[in-house]
Amino acid sequence: MAVTTPHQPQPAAGIEPAAGIDAQEAAQSSPAHARKRYRDGLVVPTTGWAAGFTQTNLVTLPRDWAFDMLLFGQRNPQPVPLLDVTEPGATSSVLAPDADLRTDLPLYRVWRYGELVDEPTDVTDLWRGDLVTFLIGCSFSFETALMDAGVPLRNLEQGRNVSMYRTNVECRPAGRLSGPLVVSMRPIPSRQIVTAVQVTGRMPQVHGAPVHIGAPEALGIADLSAPDFGDPVDIQDGDVPVFWACGVTPQAALMASRPPFAITHAPGHMLLTDIPDSVYRQP
Amino acid sequence: MAVTTPHQPQPAAGIEPAAGIDAQEAAQSSPAHARKRYRDGLVVPTTGWAAGFTQTNLVTLPRDWAFDMLLFGQRNPQPVPLLDVTEPGATSSVLAPDADLRTDLPLYRVWRYGELVDEPTDVTDLWRGDLVTFLIGCSFSFETALMDAGVPLRNLEQGRNVSMYRTNVECRPAGRLSGPLVVSMRPIPSRQIVTAVQVTGRMPQVHGAPVHIGAPEALGIADLSAPDFGDPVDIQDGDVPVFWACGVTPQAALMASRPPFAITHAPGHMLLTDIPDSVYRQP
Numbered sequence A, B: 001m002a003v004t005t006p007h008q009p010q011p012a013a014g015i016e017p018a019a020g021i022d023a024q025e026a027a028q029s030s031p032a033h034a035r036k037r038y039r040d041g042l043v044v045p046t047t048g049w050a051a052g053f054t055q056t057n058l059v060t061l062p063r064d065w066a067f068d069m070l071l072f073g074q075r076n077p078q079p080v081p082l083l084d085v086t087e088p089g090a091t092s093s094v095l096a097p098d099a100d101l102r103t104d105l106p107l108y109r110v111w112r113y114g115e116l117v118d119e120p121t122d123v124t125d126l127w128r129g130d131l132v133t134f135l136i137g138c139s140f141s142f143e144t145a146l147m148d149a150g151v152p153l154r155n156l157e158q159g160r161n162v163s164m165y166r167t168n169v170e171c172r173p174a175g176r177l178s179g180p181l182v183v184s185m186r187p188i189p190s191r192q193i194v195t196a197v198q199v200t201g202r203m204p205q206v207h208g209a210p211v212h213i214g215a216p217e218a219l220g221i222a223d224l225s226a227p228d229f230g231d232p233v234d235i236q237d238g239d240v241p242v243f244w245a246c247g248v249t250p251q252a253a254l255m256a257s258r259p260p261f262a263i264t265h266a267p268g269h270m271l272l273t274d275i276p277d278s279v280y281r282q283p
Helices: A023-028 A031-039 A063-075 A140-148 A190-201 A249-257 B023-028 B031-039 B063-075 B140-148 B190-201 B249-257
Strands: A053-062 A082-085 A108-112 A115-118 A131-137 A163-170 A180-189 A239-245 A262-265 A271-276 B053-062 B082-085 B108-112 B115-118 B131-137 B163-170 B180-189 B239-245 B262-265 B271-276
Touching: A031 A271, A053 A063, A053 A082, A053 A140, A053 A249, A063 A082, A063 A131, A063 A249, A063 B063, A063 B082, A082 B063, A140 A190, A180 A190, A180 A249, A190 A239, A249 A262, B031 B271, B053 B063, B053 B082, B053 B140, B053 B249, B063 B082, B063 B131, B063 B249, B140 B190, B180 B190, B180 B249, B190 B239, B249 B262
Parallel strands: none
Antiparallel strands: A053 A131, A053 A262, A053 A271, A082 A131, A108 A115, A108 A262, A163 A180, A180 A239, B053 B131, B053 B262, B053 B271, B082 B131, B108 B115, B108 B262, B163 B180, B180 B239
């Protein structure tokens, strides 16, 4: 089974880690080395690569829709923490100056009017001078911090993707963009919930503190064992379900709001930046 | 002498607090009551009004320039903390749903191509369907917190406006917008600098922690007694100059970048919101 990033739904069908990739080699590679491997054709989920460096979600939209997405992020900073936004047409970001945003992710998705139409490894031929790219924080950074603090991550223990759910909470709309808040759920031992809140609360740029603790029905979630994205994760005795705002939220807004054209990363195939995770931990 | 807000330069010439305004009445008025007084024609600086509620800077720009300003804020969150951004044409904000942004500030400034052209008390006749309004955090909130923590504010003790300086630090440009970081300076007793950093560091939406402590020349400031905006403030024995990012920064960018049309609040004449200051203090 493909190793998927905890925060991303539905790994691309048929995409498996390439044979011969050693986990330790992946973890120890620099972000630049990893990006070169992907640029040269390696298609793997990025989880576990370039340990300690921030990975981001990618959303690319025409300038005409970029104001709406920028405003959507400003108004919904917990699910949509904008770590960088490029100038129209730019092919790199201050988060990874030597990266080419069109080639250096292992896998992309192409959307037209909210429908997934292609999943290429290179989007150079689709690039246009009016495209603005949004790089959005992801939960990798806080999962590392949780593990450092001794908080167990059940989905990793169980070898599963994190569970994600659409909620009955609407994001604050922005122009033509609207959609539901999507949350990820992690079962946390009750005696460690305070620690989990404190650790993630210090990382607002990677989704921050939980949005809800304990009562899924308050978010309109009827059945924890049937997530809308990702895998079901078993809740152990003494665990409480804890919910964080999820980086799938902007993709849900794209699907709901149907801009004529968009590019995103493929789930689990993120941009590796040159920024250490520690930069996004508040002192 | 007019009482001006600490974070704003050059009070409008000839504007004095209206006779008959009692300081205690002002402090105890609700934001809605204060806004009604201004809407009905009262022209006074808003400092001291509706104690405990957040006041904001206001910048209104045509939609064509709004993406640049939104991006400028995203890229420069310390000087330009965006507390709300409206839809084009909107005349109110979630921060003060009953307020009319065109009438409820005591005094506005109108800019054409970076030049100040008028200073009206009402901008209804200038409003257009394509105007986007940016409401930007101001240092009132953290000054209250500093005083609560026992940190003296020399400018208030001396009855002066805070000192503000253009620096040699360029903001990260965004589209057509660029300009220098503007900082405010407060002399802080050396034994209380740690407290000042901790208190303001917990308030990133109202400029957050200092950007510099102690060496004005490192910011290109040659003479502390000659601020670019505001008043000189005497530094007492044992005080160290501490510098915070300043909400004048976006106005400096407007002056430098010369959009065809812009409206701002007049210095010291802020929007009173319904949001308690405590909302912007992190736990």
